[in-house]
Amino acid sequence: MKLKKTFAAATMLAGTMTALSFMSAGAAQAQGELVMYCGVQEEWCRAMTTAFERETGIKVSxxxxxxxxxxxQVKAEAANPRADIWxxxxxxxxxxxxxxxLTVEYKSPKMSELQDWAVRQWEQSKQRxxxxxxxxxxxGYNTDLAKSNNIAEPKCWADLLKAEFKDEVQVADPNSSGTAYTLLATIVQIMGEDKGFEYxxxxxxxxxxxxxxxxxxxxxxALGxxxxxxxxxxxxxxxxxDKAPVKVVAPCxxxxxxxxxxxxxxxxxxxxNAKKFYDWALTADxxxxxxxxxxxxxxxxxxxPIPPQSPKLSDIKLINFDFAKYGSSAERRRLLSKWDNEVKNLP
Ligand code: PLP
Known part of the structure; x- marks a missing residue:
């Protein structure tokens, strides 16, 4: 028994020493890791990953x-989560x-540095x-194609319904894409649900x-x-x-x-590490x-700084988007299944 204890203590000591030398030899590995699911463009996801790894030594997957x-994916993995931060x-x-x-409450020390709309999102989600x-x-539209096909400059959502745009409009599927769900919720809020689905x-x-x-x-x-x-x-x-012949439109x-x-x-x-990333991701740098x-x-x-290229929100006619309603579980599920049933499967 005594021998066993001495052996255990020696093993622990050796383990600690190995850990210490490991830390000094490779701070990156000693800081552990972080598994991130990233929802923006790949280039920005990679830039965030590299910068965070460089600053903290935490390895990001x-x-x-x-x-x-x-x-x-987060829902499917709920019993055994693979990711730490989304x-x-x-x-x-x-x-x-x-x-x-599926996500947890957290109050970052950086909250006081954020715009009101960012804090409101946090409050509406009960800090999650x-x-x-x-x-x-x-x-947007490709100006070269519009010109060669004699298409007048579209300015409004209504213009995209014109016959000249037959097979010429591309958009994502709202089930997978947040962008396309924003379209679905936007059209319903602007036109009302019945007229919105007709649109x-x-x-x-x-x-x-x-x-x-x-x-x-x-x-x-951009590719035509x-x-x-x-x-x-x-x-x-x-x-x-990137110099593509494309024009951006804020719908009338x-x-x-x-x-x-x-x-x-x-x-x-x-x-x-998830909290470290969260705090860091809210910094100006x-x-x-x-x-x-x-x-x-x-x-x-x-x-x-707001990038000079950013579309100026104050110049755009923005609706009073109801994030609480259209982000609620029941409403999001209902609208997506209605879109699947009434729109996607049309010939
Ligand atoms: N890319 C950028 C730059 C975004 O701002 C967003 C939305 O947050 C997305 C992609 C969303 O991608 P998706 O519509 O594929 O979910």
Whole structure:
């Protein structure tokens, strides 16, 4: 018994010494790891991962997915969560996850540095998700294609229903894409549910493809694969910055917007590192990485400069988007299944 205890103590001591030498030999590994599900563009996800690893020595394992897909994965993994932090993507599936208890409350010391809309998101979700950026929905069109096909400059949501846009509008599927769910909720809020679904059914006739990711239509427009594409305006601006013949439109009837969000997964295996990332991601310096990666959302930290390329929210006719209602579990599920039944399966 005594021998066993001495042996155990010696083993512990050796273990501690190994750990100490391991820490000094490789701070990166000694700081542990973080598993992140990332909802923005791949380039920005990678920039965040690299910068956080460099600053903290924490090794990040990152997967990029669209907003609705991350939500579905987090829900499927709830009994044995794989991810620690969910960073980015539209707020509605973050709100739904909060309501369903898939994410946890957290109050960051950085809260006082944030814009009111970011704090409101946190309060409405009972402290389970926080706003990290904002941006308006809109559409764009390829000016070369519009010219060669004699299409007049579209200015309103209604213009996308014209016959000249037959098979020339691309948008994502709202089940996978936060962008496309924002469209669904926006149209319902602007037109009312019945007229809104009539609009979406008419739009369906002009849609050439429902993509998985929300930014894909912006890229397709830039490549000349579709004349018009519905996406967040900042995602279309990225194409303009890259010199694509594309024009961004803020629809005349008004439009919705997103509060891109961040949540900590319930049961995260690396909870301390998830909180470290959360605090860091709310700093002005971390938020500047978005513009460096050509993502032109409006950042939530008041001290982060708004990129000059960002569409100015004050110049856009924004609706009073009801994030609590359209992020609620029952409403999101109901609207998505109605869209599947009444729109997606139309010929
Ligand atoms: N990319 C950017 C730059 C975004 O701002 C957002 C929304 O938060 C997305 C992608 C959303 O992607 P998806 O519509 O594929 O969920």
């Amino acid at each position: 990152m997967t990029r997915k669209s907003a609705g897909e991350v939500y579905a 960073w980015g993507g539209t707020g509605d599936p973050h709100m739904q996850a909060a309501e369903e208890g 998700t926080v706003g990290i950026y904002s941006g308006a929905l809109g559409f 979406l059914k008419a739009l369906h006739k002009n849609v050439n493809q429902y993509t998985k990711s929300g930014a894909a239509p912006a890229k397709a427009m 694969e579709t004349t018009a594409g519905i996406a967040f305006m900042h995602d279309i601006v990225t194409m303009v910055v 009837e008004g439009t919705g917007y997103e509060i891109g969000s961040m949540s900590i997964i319930k049961g995260a295996k690396n909870m301390d 971390a938020q500047k990485l978005g513009a460096d990666a050509k993502s032109y959302q409006v950042p939530s930290n008041k001290s982060t």
